Amino acid sequence: MASNNDILKKLRIALQLEEDDLLEIFGLAEFPITKPQITALFRKKGHPHYKECQDQLMKKFLAGLALKYRPK
16 A cells, blocks of 8 residues: 555655655645655655655645646
8 A cells, every 4th residue: 555655655656746845835734844844755664754645734735736736
């Protein structure tokens, strides 16, 4: 079973998203996040600065993604 980090990585690659795009998406979902927090999500699991992508974070990302690609 894929983790939220794996899903986030695959979406980032498929949609060709850069860090600024991710910041914009989280901003649309009203979820403030910093660049270091974003890079921690994409590190390898054993890395000291690795951060697991929790369900709430994934939910906010998907909400922001919907707002970006399906505006009201």
